[in-house]
Amino acid sequence: MDTMNQTEPARKKNGKPLRPGSRARFLLCSDLDRTLIPNGLQPESPRARPLLRGLVRKAAVCLVYVTGRNQALVEEAIAQYQLPWPDAVIGDVGTRIWSTLDGKWSAWQQWEDLIARQWPPDAPDRIAAEAKKIGGIRRQPEDRQSRFKQSYTCGLADLDAHCAGLRSRLSDCGLEVNIIGSIDEVTDQGLIDVLPGAATKQSAIEMVMSAWGFHHWNTICAGDSGNDLPFLTSALQAVLVANATDRVRQRAVSLAAQQGQSANLYIARGGFWGMNGNYSAGVLEGMAHYVPQIRNMLE
Ligand SMILES: [Mg+2]
Structure with a gap:
């Protein structure tokens, strides 16, 4: 499996949004609260967010936030927690998709047309x-x-x-x-x-993958809670951060096993680059699990 194979940037056709960052080698679709944002009870490793920001700055990653937040609350989180600016946002628990190129939000009308049916x-x-x-x-x-x-x-x-x-x-x-x-x-x-019925975080992630030409082998998803479970236990390569509750961890393990997807669920445990596996540290650990070359990009 050549996970670093460069994918050609998708051209704008059939009204699909142009894929940003043609250098991006893989797609990271991550939940925000208690996944990238350290607003849970557990501590965050201080290096985690700076390392993630560095990775995104190198344009190695096409970054999509997948969140229950709306546009205003996503912008608030980016400012408050100094998160990297994403290429797109799947917001309102999968019911909206926006491209966020150059700081401008533009909704994917074709997604709204589809779920409105x-x-x-x-x-x-x-x-x-x-x-x-x-x-x-x-x-x-x-x-x-x-x-x-x-x-x-x-x-x-x-x-x-x-x-x-x-x-x-x-x-x-x-x-x-x-x-x-x-x-x-x-x-x-x-x-x-x-x-x-058609609006889930998972189906929205699949819409972005299809529109921007990413595949299962170069897409990684990350989450921490109940509304992330469908995509965490699907055929998508997924990461559950270490700060997830025991209840979510147990449900994730058993749902993934039931669906024959245990190999596509990585549970962060800490130890990667001396970090604790919570929040962004867990996301980075999971990314390095699926794409070992990520270690070189962090240096
Ligand atoms: Mg969350």
């Missing part, structure tokens, strides 16, 4: 009506809602039951949705995102 204009109202019927689910503030993402919170103990209940109610009224349950470690609450 399963999401009638009155979908948010129908979801709100069904959610109201389930006691214990609260709607998140309006700045967390978007056309294709309706978000709720609930008690942690009821998270799985509420996700299943809402899915079943919406299916009964003819709405095919993708429901993502995750845990807010900071507030210890359950988070529920209701999205169009």
Whole structure:
């Protein structure tokens, strides 16, 4: 397997966004909160983010952030945590894709057209009506809602039951949705995102791979939590950072095994370049696992 084979830059055709950074040898699609951003309970190795920034500066990586954040919150995170500027952002838990060339955000209309097929204009109202019927689910503030993402919170103990209940109610009224349950470690609450059936972080990553001519062998994904599990346990080369909770780690291992994808799941454990494997250190460790030559690029 020649993982360093240079891929020709894709030309703009069929309205697809032009692939940035023709020198980029591989695609890194990484979650932000508690994956690249050290905003969990565990410590960050001080060298981790500077090393990642250096790697991106050398243009060896085409960088895509895959996050539940919206545009404003992604920009806030980049500034606050001095993260490298990405080539694209998959935001709102996979419901939006933006190219971010030269600091300008431009939405991928073809992605929105695709996911809108399963999401009638009155979908948010129908979801709100069904959610109201389930006691214990609260709607998140309006700045967390978007056309294709309706978000709720609930008690942690009821998270799985509420996700299943809402899915079943919406299916009964003819709405095919993708429901993502995750845990807010900071507030210890359950988070529920209701999205169009076709909108997942994974399907959005595959859209970027296809549009920009990347393949499974030169794409690496990284994450830490429940809404990252579908892509962490898929055929994509994936990295689970060391700061993930035991619950997420166990689910990732068992889901990957069930799907015959254990070889495509790397669990960071620390020790790479003397770092602890948390956050960016774990992402770098995983990248070096799949692409050993990355070590030379870090030097
Ligand atoms: Mg996360």
